[in-house]
Amino acid sequence: MIWSWLLSLILGIFYVFLIVPLGVLNQVFFKSKARYQYNPAAQSYWVPRPAKNKTIDMSKQS
Amino acid sequence: MTYILGISAFYHDSAACLLKDGEIIAAAQEERFTRKKHDSGFPSHAIRYCLDEANVKMEDIAYVCFYDKPLLKFKRLIQTYLDFAPDGFRSFRKAIPLWVREKLFQKQNVIRALKEIGGQGPVPEILFSEHHLSHAASAFYPSPFEEAVVLTLDGVGEWATTSVMLGKGSKLTPEKDIHFPHSLGLLYSAFTYYLGFKVNSGEYKVMGLAPYGRPQYKDLILDHLVDVKEDGSFRMDMSYFGYCTGLKMTNAKFDELFGAPARKSETQITQREMDIAASLQAALEEILLKMTKNLYQTYKIPNLCLAGGVALNCVANGKILKESGFKDIWIQPAAGDAGGALGAAQAGYHLHLGHPRTVHTSDSMKGAYLGPVFSDEQIIERLKAQGAVFEAMSQSEMLDQTAKALADEKVIGWFNGRMEFGPRALGGRSIIGDARSSKMQSMLNLKIKYRESFRPFAPSVLREDMPDWFDLDHDSPYMLLVEQVSAAHKKPMSEEESGRFGIDKLNVARSDIPAVTHVDYSARIQSVHKNTNPLYHALISRFKELTGCPVIINTSFNIRGEPIVCTPEDAFRCFMGTQMDMLVLGNVILYKEKQDRNLVQDYRADFDLD
Ligand SMILES: [Fe+2]
Numbered sequence: 001m002i003w004s005w006l007l008s009l010i011l012g013i014f015y016v017f018l019i020v021p022l023g024v025l026n027q028v029f030f031k032s033k034a035r036y037q038y039n040p041a042a043q044s045y046w047v048p049r050p051a052k053n054k055t056i057d058m059s060k061q062s
Numbered sequence: 063m064t065y066i067l068g069i070s071a072f073y074h075d076s077a078a079c080l081l082k083d084g085e086i087i088a089a090a091q092e093e094r095f096t097r098k099k100h101d102s103g104f105p106s107h108a109i110r111y112c113l114d115e116a117n118v119k120m121e122d123i124a125y126v127c128f129y130d131k132p133l134l135k136f137k138r139l140i141q142t143y144l145d146f147a148p149d150g151f152r153s154f155r156k157a158i159p160l161w162v163r164e165k166l167f168q169k170q171n172v173i174r175a176l177k178e179i180g181g182q183g184p185v186p187e188i189l190f191s192e193h194h195l196s197h198a199a200s201a202f203y204p205s206p207f208e209e210a211v212v213l214t215l216d217g218v219g220e221w222a223t224t225s226v227m228l229g230k231g232s233k234l235t236p237e238k239d240i241h242f243p244h245s246l247g248l249l250y251s252a253f254t255y256y257l258g259f260k261v262n263s264g265e266y267k268v269m270g271l272a273p274y275g276r277p278q279y280k281d282l283i284l285d286h287l288v289d290v291k292e293d294g295s296f297r298m299d300m301s302y303f304g305y306c307t308g309l310k311m312t313n314a315k316f317d318e319l320f321g322a323p324a325r326k327s328e329t330q331i332t333q334r335e336m337d338i339a340a341s342l343q344a345a346l347e348e349i350l351l352k353m354t355k356n357l358y359q360t361y362k363i364p365n366l367c368l369a370g371g372v373a374l375n376c377v378a379n380g381k382i383l384k385e386s387g388f389k390d391i392w393i394q395p396a397a398g399d400a401g402g403a404l405g406a407a408q409a410g411y412h413l414h415l416g417h418p419r420t421v422h423t424s425d426s427m428k429g430a431y432l433g434p435v436f437s438d439e440q441i442i443e444r445l446k447a448q449g450a451v452f453e454a455m456s457q458s459e460m461l462d463q464t465a466k467a468l469a470d471e472k473v474i475g476w477f478n479g480r481m482e483f484g485p486r487a488l489g490g491r492s493i494i495g496d497a498r499s500s501k502m503q504s505m506l507n508l509k510i511k512y513r514e515s516f517r518p519f520a521p522s523v524l525r526e527d528m529p530d531w532f533d534l535d536h537d538s539p540y541m542l543l544v545e546q547v548s549a550a551h552k553k554p555m556s557e558e559e560s561g562r563f564g565i566d567k568l569n570v571a572r573s574d575i576p577a578v579t580h581v582d583y584s585a586r587i588q589s590v591h592k593n594t595n596p597l598y599h600a601l602i603s604r605f606k607e608l609t610g611c612p613v614i615i616n617t618s619f620n621i622r623g624e625p626i627v628c629t630p631e632d633a634f635r636c637f638m639g640t641q642m643d644m645l646v647l648g649n650v651i652l653y654k655e656k657q658d659r660n661l662v663q664d665y666r667a668d669f670d671l672d
Pocket of ligand 1: 216
């Protein structure tokens with residue numbers, strides 16, 4: 001119980017002081033929300049694979 | 063000799079697959095061993111089985127291929143919280159501790175689990191495929207095509223929810239994707255949730271419900287929820303959905319659009335739910351047809367391979383085969399994430415190690431019979447230990463007795479050969495019955511499967527007789543294509559009958575094989591081939607000799623919520639726990655009336671409803 005509460009507190013601090021400010025900056029300056037929205041001007045919603053990602057390196061976790 | 067072990071785990075439907083020089087030796091889902099439906103834990107049992115099947119040890123394995131990239135998934139999660147901040151703390155609080163444990167330390171977790179299996183020996187090098195590369199590899203490499211367009215659609219992998227890759231020889235090249243949160247799999251799951259079924263397992267119920275409804279909400283879906291471009295690519299209006307940051311799939315705005323909150327599970331299903339299911343199915347088909355038609359026109363390659371959970375939508379698959387322009391399609395039978403284990407291993411072998419590929423004229427899945435097998439001796443020994451009363455006999459005698467019982471409308475548990483890989487029972491672990499019987503559908507549903515009576519059963523038909531009974535002349539060994547019963551075997555409905563609504567309509571005999579004919583005259587067809595399952599083929603042939611009908615009912619050998627049976631013990635328990643009349647394991651037959659009544663156990667409560 002106390003651990004769960006403590007974890008909530010730590011994650012809450014992390015969320016409020018890191019995720020929220022970073023997120024809001026991202027949303028305002030880099031328009032990061034655009035990809036969640038419709039784009040009437042676009043011909044297609046397909047995202048082409050950039051040439052460097054056409055071969056997938058299986059030795060990496062990312 | 064190169065052995066490669068593929069693993070999919072930690073999401074849903076964990077599985078393992080073993081390749082020997084590129085050939086699929088064994089594959090199985092963890093749930094079959096642990097008896098926990100859609101078990102997502104590390105597939106230790108499935109791995110042990112694969113090693114045993116090939117008679118090898120962990121140290122003989124050259125590479126272990128994991129089916130996705132955990133760190134990329136973790137990045138997507140964080141990015142999504144950033145994009146939705148300050149919303150989403152409740153989901154963040156719940157998800158992050160789990161994801162930190164699972165994704166950030168996944169490699170270490172996998173190594174530890176492999177060590178537990180392998181003992182003191184060294185752990186093989188671990189490779190990480192990409193989620194949709196695994197799906198695509200599982201669809202292309204075992205396919206009978208030298209060259210194909212590969213389309214994979216599911217809920218979500220790392221970022222991709224929809225991918226197009228081009229396969230040629232042993233090469234598989236990613237072309238383009240649609241990214242999270244825009245996802246046909248998640249759209250379908252959102253409606254599954256809204257209609258009161260379980261996400262990640264109830265989707266096929268929505269598909270089964272659709273033929274009862276009228277697609278009157280289709281425009282509502284296409285006007286408000288999804289924006290579809292001319293080429294079939296799409297985005298969803300996320301203001302209606304809760305899955306990015308909330309803990310629910312749909313939200314209040316969604317409820318408002320459809321005029322009511324989500325249906326509570328296990329409550330009465332009304333015409334409204336049927337209409338919504340029909341509308342969703344129609345919208346999905348329209349999007350998929352637009353997409354596949356455009357892919358055919360863009361790449362001008364005659365073959366299409368499909369995988370990912372959405373490829374289990376066999377109604378849509380039937381339409382793609384007929385209308386997309388592609389001359390031929392092949393669908394991975396384990397299209398969901400279990401099949402990712404197989405794809406990851408194939409990607410490791412052909413893409414990472416660069417080995418060439420042999421294309422087989424049918425396919426390389428061995429009929430999907432890739433799981434454990436039991437000899438008659440093993441079956442007899444295990445049945446004795448259970449206290450079963452049985453009779454061992456010659457194969458010919460077994461076939462005669464079984465075919466005769468089928469014709470007498472008996473319900474039979476059929477346990478033969480290797481267990482299937484993927485969600486469908488294909489005549490290895492099946493419950494079978496007479497498709498001509500008008501009472502079979504409701505009897506099977508209520509007395510054996512203990513599930514809703516609206517769901518239709520699927521037919522197994524001899525491949526050579528298929529065109530006479532269905533409007534389909536294309537191999538469908540994995541029950542992944544839906545087509546109409548042929549006109550010669552349809553029975554017209556009277557005006558009163560066709561005016562009936564919903565489930566009342568199901569009780570009208572609409573064809574010579576009513577037990578497998580859905581209300582719209584469609585059937586989810588399994589073609590049975592002599593070369594991949596000779597015994598099952600022989601059984602249906604005997605049944606045909608007796609009755610003139612080459613079609614039987616085939617449903618999975620389990621009760622509601624239970625994984626398909628794996629061992630003779632599982633089969634015996636299911637046989638005793640239901641009103642099945644007869645059980646056939648190898649050449650051993652058990653009749654219900656001869657069994658000790660004290661061995662009957664109602665084990666329905668052991669499983670959560672699906
Ligand atoms: Fe997937």
